[in-house]
Amino acid sequence: MGSARLTLASSLRSSFPSVRGTLKADAPLAPLVWFKAGGTAQWLFEPRDIDDLSDFLSGLDPAIPVMALGLGSNLIVRDGGVPGVVVRLGKPFAKVERVDATTLRCGGGASGILVSSTARDAGIAGLEFLRSIPGTVGGFVRMNGGAYGRETCDILIECDVVLRSGERITLPLDALGYTYRHSTLPEGAVVVSALFRGVPGEPVAIQAEMDRIAAAREESQPLRSKTGGSTFKNPAGHKAWALVDEAGCRGLKLGGAQVSEKHTNFLLNLGEATSTDIEALGEEVRRRVREKSGIELEWEIQRVGLLADAADKEKIVGLQK
Structure with a gap:
């Protein structure tokens, strides 16, 4: 194994x-x-x-x-x-500190909820969308995380990074090569902090926007399940969830994994799914969408590590073809 x-x-x-x-x-x-x-x-x-x-x-x-x-x-x-x-x-990496009237320095291990709440208390608007992303600042910066019409590239000024070599560098926004859910950060680099800038706002109004975002997520996404968030990137001119639905994949199961019936761009672990079940289900969805619409869905979820054995590799590779 x-x-x-x-x-x-x-x-x-x-x-x-x-x-x-x-x-x-x-x-x-x-x-x-x-x-x-x-x-x-x-x-x-x-x-x-x-x-x-x-x-x-x-x-x-x-x-x-x-x-x-x-x-x-x-x-x-x-x-x-x-x-x-x-x-x-x-x-030690989860601290969020106010730098000035509209700027926060955020540790790479700080959650989106902590960053957005600190911004609210400081009267800084524009960071509310981070409330809806279940990740940390390091992940937001690496993946240009975003939701509800905003992305990390809209608020980032610079980030502090420890390279694989151990060297510490500061990278400005324009050095990160941002595109949709992608950056050009080197492999093995670790984002240890980031400088985010918003605009002046009223805490009450900021909280209201955070509440609106939280309610929208609760209504549309399977937040109480074992899931990985948005599975596929939205192709140009299309919504991934709609393509998955049109391909007849709503509720589709493979082993212990299932396509969410609530939001078809979410995969679920029903309880005892292996990661191979989950990835193979995603590849089966990609195959069916490709067959139905001719569109090649790209994974948004990161897949890392090694497949357990040759049988799992054969299963995944076979579905990718």
Whole structure:
């Protein structure tokens, strides 16, 4: 199995740089992601602070891959697990501070709810949409996260990043190459903070907008389920959910996974789904949409790690063709 292939002898720990945070081998990732499915991280690192992260990465063998993990809301961790080091930013990276009348400095581990609430209390409007994105600042910056007509690129001034080499750099907005749900941040880079700017606003009006967004999400999305958020990107001129519905996929099941009947661009773990079930269901939806409309849906959910075995690989690859 993939998780067995990922297991390192504990003696290898001695070859890693020393850390002040926590470093765990073969750490389960399913409890840390919204789908509640998937394998282990070969190593899970939760740094104590930026120095801890920078020192660790600078001393880590460059051949070892590194991946940052936020709240795991838009992510499929494959059942074979994730090789290398998964970096998870905890409480030390979750601070949000007011810089001036319209600007907040937000830690890479801060949630969208915390950022939008802090902005409300400071009388800063324009960040309300972050209330609706179940992720962290690091994920927003990397993926140009957005909702309800706004995107991260609309509010970002700059971000502080620790590169895979351990080098710390500050990147302005125009260096991130933003497109729809995509940036050109280097692989292995970890966003440790971001500077967001809004406009002056009244806290009462800001709260009202946040309430409107929360109510809209509650009405249209399966928020009480094990899900991964929006599964596919909206193709130009189309809505992904409508294409999925037109292809007859509403409620479609595969193993323990199902296309939501409430919002067809959401996949659900009905309880015991494997990540292979979830990804294979997504590929079956893509196949049916392609067959029905000729449109190739692109995944918005990130899929990371290794498939558990050859049978799972054959299943996924077969559906992709």
